[in-house]
Amino acid sequence: MSTKTVEKPQGDAVFGTILPERETYPYPELSLTIRIVMAGRRWRSLIDEHLRQKGHSASRMEAMASIAYAPAATTQIQVAKRIGIEGPTLTRTLDLLEADGLVERLPDPNDRRNKHMKLTQRGLEALAEMFQITRNLRAKLLDGVPVDDIEATDRFLSQLVDRIETGLAESNAG
Structure with missing residues (x-):
């Protein structure tokens, strides 16, 4: 060698x-x-x-998508955990989304301390627009890349994310 x-x-x-080029590593x-x-x-x-x-950002899209696709009514803490950011960072984003009429904070009927997040109709329309923009970018980016390569990369990255999350959970438990 x-x-x-x-x-x-x-x-x-x-x-x-x-x-630097790969050879320098x-x-x-x-x-x-x-x-x-x-x-x-x-x-x-x-x-x-x-x-x-269009007046949006990736962080707004992540927060809105996490709210829209939550399996049930979701709290701010749950949204922050799903997208991997700190609560105060999400609070600022949600404050802006609420001020823009894209998100509503509704009282939790079981716990008055919590608020459930919900997209407004305007929020759903904005999210659809953001998804269309990213769908177009993805199509351009991946144009000509063999489907087998995309699928193999997706499998690898899924395994990597799982290992990272497992490793983080184990390091936090110890």
């Missing part, structure tokens, strides 16, 4: 816009994790750029 000299790349190679797992992070950040940035033209 040959030994490569790994030079320190210029700029923030892990999270910045400069990403000492092992493929590092390349993979960096590329997963970069792909996620760049995808979110692309979504935000397009949604902003």
Whole structure:
């Protein structure tokens, strides 16, 4: 096995816009994790750029989708947990969504301390518009990529998310 000299790349190679070529990484797992992070950040940035033209953002879409597709009446705490953000961050987003008439906070009949989140009709229409924008972006992004590659990547990323969540649960339990 040959030994490569790994030079320190210029700029923030892990999270910045400069990403060194694969050969500069000492092992493929590092390349993979960096590329997963970069792909996620760049995808979110692309979504935000397009949604902003309609007055929306990826964070608004995530919160609204989590509310819309909850299996039952959902609280703010449940929404924050599902999308993986802190409660205060979600509170700011929900305050703006409520002010824009997209979300309602309704009293929980079983616990007056809780509020249930619900999309308004206007919120449902806005979410449909956001989904159409992201559907179009996804179609352009994945155009020409073989379905087998997409399915294999989806399976791999699902396993990765499961392992991360299991690992986090185990580290929090100990």
